[in-house]
Amino acid sequence: MTWEEAVVNLVVFDMLRANQIHMMLDYSKGLSTYAYPDLQDIRTHDNLKDKFVQAITDYIVCDGWSPYYEINQILYKALMGKHKVILGDMPEILLR
Numbered sequence: 001m002t003w004e005e006a007v008v009n010l011v012v013f014d015m016l017r018a019n020q021i022h023m024m025l026d027y028s029k030g031l032s033t034y035a036y037p038d039l040q041d042i043r044t045h046d047n048l049k050d051k052f053v054q055a056i057t058d059y060i061v062c063d064g065w066s067p068y069y070e071i072n073q074i075l076y077k078a079l080m081g082k083h084k085v086i087l088g089d090m091p092e093i094l095l096r
Contacts, residue, residue, distance in 0.1 A: 008085045010034070013055050031055065035082040052080055 014030035
């Protein structure tokens with residue numbers, strides 16, 4: 001019911017995958033540091049790619065694929081490139 005529910009947070013992805021609170025996570029092996037090559041070695045980065053795509057598909061998209069291919073592609077690229085993403089519709093006031 002609030003805009004915070006639509007914000008995609010990579011730390012939450014890591015907590016869901018590890019079933020741990022944020023203080024117990026190893027951030028160097030998680031999705032939240034995926035786009036930081038100085039914090040994550042290449043082998044870990046490559047091993048996380050498929051898991052990252054699967055986490056986005058499971059926790060964000062579910063069955064709600066956009067009919068526009070570009071929107072789906074932008075969602076994945078933005079999340080994997082450490083950009084903040086807010087999922088939502090256009091407010092009613094702007095539709096007028």
